[in-house]
Amino acid sequence: MNGAAIDDKLLQVGIGQLKVAGRSGHLQAVLGSCIGIGFIWEKGGRCGLAHCLLPEPRDACEAASCQMQASARYVSQAVPSLLRxxxxxxxxxxDITVVLAGGASMFSSKRLCVGQDNAAAARKYLGECGLSVRYCELGGKYGRQLVIDCAHHSYSIKEITPSRQDTLHAHH
Incomplete structure (x- = not known):
């Protein structure tokens, strides 16, 4: 982010949130097993980012209440909500460039495959809308930082690995 103009806004997109920025904004999410769905729409002069926690609601009642609000808690609601x-x-x-990041295996349990499930759901719901993914960095064991730069219609994804000090403390 060095060198960004003072009037550029950096919007942090938290878990379950979706945000849109205009031509001078930056959108950022820090992702683990969550998945970040980034849209860059150069012709429309907007970018969007959804920070999704889970693939889809567990039951019809929860799904119905989700459709009433613009949220990114679930991948299934984030894609249409962000487009709207x-x-x-x-x-x-x-004309929309789609970028995916996150979906790491943050838990050692084989039963908890949230990251993989989120990635599969993202591909499914984007495909249902006829959107194709331009770039993705999914899976692995570490989190990622996704930044969408609306001014330059670009994105960056950085892996967040534990420092040596963090690794030493984890073993005590």
């Missing part, structure tokens, strides 16, 4: 919030119509979808 950005003001994109189906005819605009081919």
């Amino acid at each position: 919030l950005m003001g994109a119509r189906e005819a605009d979808y081919p």
Whole structure:
């Protein structure tokens, strides 16, 4: 982010949130097993980022209440909500660059595959909307930082690995 103009806004996108920025904004999410879905719509002058916790609601009642609010708690609701919030119509979808990051295996349990499930759900729901992923960095054991730069219509993904000091403390 060095060298960014003073009027550039850095919007942190927390778990379950989705945010949209205009031509000078930056959107950032720090992801573990959560998945970040980034949309860069150069022609529309907007970018969006959803920070999704889980693939989809567990039951119909929860799903119905989710559809009433613009949230990114679930991948299933984040994709259409983000498109609506950005003001994109189906005819605009081919012009939207999609970036995925996150989905790490943060838990040692073989039964907890949240990261993999989130990644599969993202591909499913993006595909249902006819959106294709331009770039993705998914899986692994470490978190990632995803930054969308709306001014330059670009993105960066940085892996967050524990420092040597963190590793030493973890073994005590």
